[in-house]
Amino acid sequence: MSFIPGQPVTAVVLHFQLSCALQQRIEICKLRQGEHLILGFSIGGGIDQDPGQNPFSEDKSDKGIYVTRVTPGGPAEVAGLMMGDKVMQVNGWDMTMVTHDQARKRLTKKNEDIVRLLVTRKSLEQAVRHSMM
Amino acid sequence: MPMDRYADMEDKLRILEDLNMMYIRQIALSLQDSDIQKKIDHEIRMRDGACKLLAACSQRDQALEAAKSLLTCNTRIMAYMSELQRMKEAQVMQRVARRSDGTRSSDAGPMDDRLPCKSKVAISDLRIPLMWKDTEYFKNKGELHRCAVFCLLQVGGEIHDTDMVMVDRTLTDICFDNTIVFSEASPGFELRVELYSCCSEEDYSAGSAPRKLASKLSSSLGRSAGKKLRVAMDPGACSPTSHGGAATLLLPGPAVAGPKYHLLAHTSLSLSHVQDSFRTHDLSISGNEECSYWVPLYGSACCRLAAQPHCMTQQMMSGCLKVKQLGGDPQSWTNVYGVLKGTNLFCYHRQEDMEANVEPAFTIAINKETRIRASEKDPHSKAQSICISNQYGGEEVTHTLSADSREETHRWMEAFWQQFYDMSQWKQCCDDLMKIELPSPRKPAIVTSKQGSLYHEIVIDTSDDISTVTDILTRQMQELELRSQLGTSPPWMSLFEESPGGPRTPRLARHSPRSPHRLPHSPLSSLRCPWPGLLSSDASLTSDSDSPCSTSPCSRHRGWAEPLSLSSPRFRHRGWAEPLSLSSPRFRPRTLSLDAKLSTLRGRGYGGVLQCSCQPPSSSSLAPIPAQCVPQATLSCSSSTSSNSSSEGSHSPSSLDGTPFSRPSSARRSLMNLRAKLDPRNWLQSQV
Numbered sequence: 001m002s003f004i005p006g007q008p009v010t011a012v013v014l015h016f017q018l019s020c021a022l023q024q025r026i027e028i029c030k031l032r033q034g035e036h037l038i039l040g041f042s043i044g045g046g047i048d049q050d051p052g053q054n055p056f057s058e059d060k061s062d063k064g065i066y067v068t069r070v071t072p073g074g075p076a077e078v079a080g081l082m083m084g085d086k087v088m089q090v091n092g093w094d095m096t097m098v099t100h101d102q103a104r105k106r107l108t109k110k111n112e113d114i115v116r117l118l119v120t121r122k123s124l125e126q127a128v129r130h131s132m133m
Numbered sequence: 134m135p136m137d138r139y140a141d142m143e144d145k146l147r148i149l150e151d152l153n154m155m156y157i158r159q160i161a162l163s164l165q166d167s168d169i170q171k172k173i174d175h176e177i178r179m180r181d182g183a184c185k186l187l188a189a190c191s192q193r194d195q196a197l198e199a200a201k202s203l204l205t206c207n208t209r210i211m212a213y214m215s216e217l218q219r220m221k222e223a224q225v226m227q228r229v230a231r232r233s234d235g236t237r238s239s240d241a242g243p244m245d246d247r248l249p250c251k252s253k254v255a256i257s258d259l260r261i262p263l264m265w266k267d268t269e270y271f272k273n274k275g276e277l278h279r280c281a282v283f284c285l286l287q288v289g290g291e292i293h294d295t296d297m298v299m300v301d302r303t304l305t306d307i308c309f310d311n312t313i314v315f316s317e318a319s320p321g322f323e324l325r326v327e328l329y330s331c332c333s334e335e336d337y338s339a340g341s342a343p344r345k346l347a348s349k350l351s352s353s354l355g356r357s358a359g360k361k362l363r364v365a366m367d368p369g370a371c372s373p374t375s376h377g378g379a380a381t382l383l384l385p386g387p388a389v390a391g392p393k394y395h396l397l398a399h400t401s402l403s404l405s406h407v408q409d410s411f412r413t414h415d416l417s418i419s420g421n422e423e424c425s426y427w428v429p430l431y432g433s434a435c436c437r438l439a440a441q442p443h444c445m446t447q448q449m450m451s452g453c454l455k456v457k458q459l460g461g462d463p464q465s466w467t468n469v470y471g472v473l474k475g476t477n478l479f480c481y482h483r484q485e486d487m488e489a490n491v492e493p494a495f496t497i498a499i500n501k502e503t504r505i506r507a508s509e510k511d512p513h514s515k516a517q518s519i520c521i522s523n524q525y526g527g528e529e530v531t532h533t534l535s536a537d538s539r540e541e542t543h544r545w546m547e548a549f550w551q552q553f554y555d556m557s558q559w560k561q562c563c564d565d566l567m568k569i570e571l572p573s574p575r576k577p578a579i580v581t582s583k584q585g586s587l588y589h590e591i592v593i594d595t596s597d598d599i600s601t602v603t604d605i606l607t608r609q610m611q612e613l614e615l616r617s618q619l620g621t622s623p624p625w626m627s628l629f630e631e632s633p634g635g636p637r638t639p640r641l642a643r644h645s646p647r648s649p650h651r652l653p654h655s656p657l658s659s660l661r662c663p664w665p666g667l668l669s670s671d672a673s674l675t676s677d678s679d680s681p682c683s684t685s686p687c688s689r690h691r692g693w694a695e696p697l698s699l700s701s702p703r704f705r706h707r708g709w710a711e712p713l714s715l716s717s718p719r720f721r722p723r724t725l726s727l728d729a730k731l732s733t734l735r736g737r738g739y740g741g742v743l744q745c746s747c748q749p750p751s752s753s754s755l756a757p758i759p760a761q762c763v764p765q766a767t768l769s770c771s772s773s774t775s776s777n778s779s780s781e782g783s784h785s786p787s788s789l790d791g792t793p794f795s796r797p798s799s800a801r802r803s804l805m806n807l808r809a810k811l812d813p814r815n816w817l818q819s820q821v
Contacts, residue, residue, distance in 0.1 A: 038821070043821060044818040045816075047431055068818050
């Protein structure tokens with residue numbers, strides 16, 4: 001599959017890219033592995049990070065938290081989280097103006113078994129278009 | 134001579150102070166307001182105590198705390214004084230107006246105006262993100278530059294301060310755990326949040342203060358100098374200039390030698406910022422990098438500002454009523470005891486039910502959508518009845534209320550109007566009751582281990598299942614294949630190619646060319662070793678030992694003289710979980726993150742592992758790794774750890790594979806492209 005979010009596409013498609021975005025609610029049940037609870041994905045971003053390095057964001061000044069990798073078969077993938085999603089909230093906690101470490105901490109609270117994420121995803125249409133290129 | 138002048142000036146200050154106090158007392162007396170007078174006296178006593186403590190204490194922490202109390206007391210005194218001023222002025226204005234009019238105009242008017250109810254306002258979880266420069270994280274200057282910060286929160290006359298927090302460059306945010314509750318706030322309240330900071334390394338010897346004082350006092354104590362003096366001596370005082378001409382008169386307390394807090398940032402919150410969740414607000418920052426008390430703020434503050442208007446928490450009206458639902462039997466009046474609270478009118482069968490906390494018989498909603506009107510429709514009684522209409526779903530439901538007497542009905546109507554007015558004033562606070570958690574009794578502060586930076590405390594939640602590591606390594610090797618296609622390979626690869634025997638440097642032993650092709654799977658099962666490198670260099674290790682690496686592998690295998698100390702480095706490696714996604718043809722430093730992962734899993738027993746990895750190999754046959762390996766400050770283990778490390782220790786476990794690399798497919802290439810962008814050196818990522 002050649003779908004790579006953030007990868008520049010031809011100009012024609014670019015216009016459609018910028019307009020649509022889906023908001024998804026994703027509920028992930030943490031998986032216990034040993035003495036750790038894992039979610040099965042990786043995040044990048046934060047207000048203390050350089051937003052220009054974010055390959056997933058439309059706006060290169062967006063300092064939000066993005067999903068950079070989803071472990072295959074992990075709880076996040078099962079719940080429907082996808083690489084490139086921007087995490088807006090975690091269990092009601094805001095994630096749009098947090099440092100990287102704060103974001104990580106909010107996801108890895110030991111007393112929470114379930115995290116409910118509100119994520120924004122670039123539209124399905126665009127994703128399909130991507131995958132056909 | 135300067136000292137004489139200084140003493141002179143001090144005397145003058147004291148006299149002015151005493152005059153001040155007399156003036157204030159006079160005002161209070163004339164206003165016959167003993168309440169504020171008592172508060173002022175109390176604060177002055179507190180201030181004296183803080184001054185004495187400051188003069189007496191020797192420890193820096195104590196001094197900082199005392200200085201904080203002093204600042205708070207001073208601010209409170211200023212607030213009370215200005216309150217008194219205002220009251221006095223208002224009284225005078227009233228008297229003047231009365232005298233000129235000849236009528237008692239002050240009595241009329243306000244009766245018609247409705248006053249909104251007051252509210253409890255709580256601010257909690259105040260968090261101020263910091264933005265240190267990359268270089269700050271990794272400077273190894275020894276002593277951390279620390280600042281003591283705290284927040285002063287003010288609503289009207291109520292001033293509260295948060296606990297003091299020590300800030301140094303290992304902190305990413307300043308978090309104040311206190312919940313501060315202000316009890317009587319009006320809808321137009323302004324919550325002023327001020328962040329004060331003080332460098333905690335100054336020398337507060339008494340010697341320096343008088344000099345400063347003398348130089349400042351050398352200019353005459355006129356209005357402008359007085360203002361300057363005030364600012365210099367007590368920068369925390371909120372603008373007394375707003376009180377008009379009497380500003381200079383209200384001097385703050387005596388100057389004390391000791392730590393001085395300076396205003397670093399401030400912001401004002403009001404009703405529009407109240408919300409049941411966290412919000413970010415902008416901070417106005419005063420001061421710049423040159424100031425000693427500077428802390429690099431990101432520029433915003435996050436907090437939860439909640440309000441509980443009294444109309445939502447208290448019973449606004451209660452009494453006996455007769456209720457009938459419209460459309461029902463005209464005779465079906467129900468006798469209830471109604472309680473108006475919040476957005477509901479609770480109807481209990483009996484008053485005792487309400488006191489016993491029994492569920493109400495039914496509840497009528499009173500909210501923004503409700504329409505209430507008085508009607509005379511009921512022919513059976515002369516009293517007016519009140520009709521309450523609500524929309525439930527698509528249906529409109531109307532209840533008719535009737536009270537015992539006309540006065541009662543009037544009172545109920547009055548209560549409903551007041552409720553509507555309050556709801557219109559408090560807007561979003563009246564949609565739902567916001568929770569305010571009362572501050573719990575003080576818990577002892579959790580002492581964070583002074584092991585160093587925040588990064589030490591990062592626990593990377595991953596399994597310690599070796600198979601996960603295996604997966605990662607396999608992928609890693611695939612990546613390496615891709616990378617080689619681009620034509621470059623790390624210089625140390627040449628070592629393998631040239632001399633298969635290979636110099637058995639401690640580092641390279643891990644990548645022993647003896648088994649260049651072997652995939653990591655096999656050694657893992659036998660070894661159960663946390664070190665990724667060790668996993669692959671099966672031959673070397675298994676030949677050396679048979680026991681699993683339950684002890685620190687470094688000491689066993691590497692024979693490094695330096696003891697493994699857990700105390701340093703201050704900077705351990707951040708928990709990247711994109712550890713093995715190879716980047717562009719640049720060198721990828723050793724999987725610091727994987728090391729960190731695995732070592733934290735073992736409960737830091739392998740803290741030494743990390744250090745070892747950064748140590749230079751004892752033999753210098755290792756080709757010097759070019760500086761590319763340490764491109765960003767986010768990374769460099771070497772720069773922060775041993776200053777004697779010459780090489781950057783940038784082996785990646787992928788180096789185990791010395792075979793010629795296969796061509797990547799196009800899919801892999803695009804994937805590789807993405808992986809290139811996800812280089813953790815440029816952009817931090819964490820696995821959760």
